Amino acid sequence: MEQTDRQALTIAKSADCIRENLQQGVQISDLAALARLSETRFRQLFERMYKTNPKRYQQQ
DSSP states (O other): OOHHHHHHHHHHHHHHHHHHTTTTOOOHHHHHHHHTSOHHHHHHHHHHHHSSOHHHHHHO
């Protein structure tokens, strides 16, 4: 599996985690750590895939 595919899968799993924990909220730093990415890189990839940032995604 290519790195971009792995990253896309990791970001998709993070989005699942956000949806599953809407009541508690999820820290972006925790999601980035789970994805083994810096917060900056995590936000970039998330925004590229979902056309919104992780915070707005949580609020939808």
